[in-house]
Amino acid sequence: MLTVAIATEFDDYDAEVSRVLLEQALARSVVRWQTSIRFNGDKSVKKLAPLYVRRALAEGVRHFLFTIDNDGGQRRRPQHAPEHDEIAEAADERDGCRWCWISRAAQVDSPAVRCIAVPVQTMETWLLVARGEALSPSPEQCYHRPTLKKRFFGTPLPATDVRTRLAVDVIRQPHALHALRGLRSFQLFEAQLGIEGWRG
Ligand SMILES: [Zn+2]
Numbered sequence: 001m002l003t004v005a006i007a008t009e010f011d012d013y014d015a016e017v018s019r020v021l022l023e024q025a026l027a028r029s030v031v032r033w034q035t036s037i038r039f040n041g042d043k044s045v046k047k048l049a050p051l052y053v054r055r056a057l058a059e060g061v062r063h064f065l066f067t068i069d070n071d072g073g074q075r076r077r078p079q080h081a082p083e084h085d086e087i088a089e090a091a092d093e094r095d096g097c098r099w100c101w102i103s104r105a106a107q108v109d110s111p112a113v114r115c116i117a118v119p120v121q122t123m124e125t126w127l128l129v130a131r132g133e134a135l136s137p138s139p140e141q142c143y144h145r146p147t148l149k150k151r152f153f154g155t156p157l158p159a160t161d162v163r164t165r166l167a168v169d170v171i172r173q174p175h176a177l178h179a180l181r182g183l184r185s186f187q188l189f190e191a192q193l194g195i196e197g198w199r200g
Helices: 014-024 044-058 086-091 098-105 123-130 143-154 160-171 176-178 184-194
Strands: 002-008 030-032 061-065 113-119
Touching: 002 014, 002 044, 002 176, 014 030, 014 061, 014 113, 014 123, 014 160, 014 176, 044 061, 044 098, 086 098, 086 184, 098 113, 113 184, 123 143, 123 160, 123 176, 123 184
Parallel strands: 002 030, 002 061, 061 113
Antiparallel strands: none
């Protein structure tokens, strides 16, 4: 059982979906570190990240996951690439890379390890792909966020607990990981988990 400090835009839905995604990717049980710090939106994650990290480290937590939606398709906010100038990207609040944006705020020192997940547009992009839906040319390019949410959950949108259950059920399907691995945004997420701190 691995305890992970999981910082996401909303504590109920996003955090649980992120936890199960991590669990599936690592093939080991993950529990979320419990704290009184609550998040409400991407800006709150960035603002509270240093405090969140400090408090978790003080309580012995050594694993961190930060999940932020990219909210920009591929026209704004490019997907992260190793050659990014993190400071410059992070400084561009409107159009810069969201991976760099949260990375600047969410530094953790060794021996702690950190992973950042940035689904393109929104988490529902990953959920639709995990469910095996063929979205052509790409959900990351041509769908608005509300469209993605409605397509996954239907209308009206169910309550948070129902959405969480539906999402988690899809992620746990046998072929979900395989489908997700075709997405560059998911590859970026999973590549960070190959190091010893996560696998050991
Ligand atoms: Zn970047």
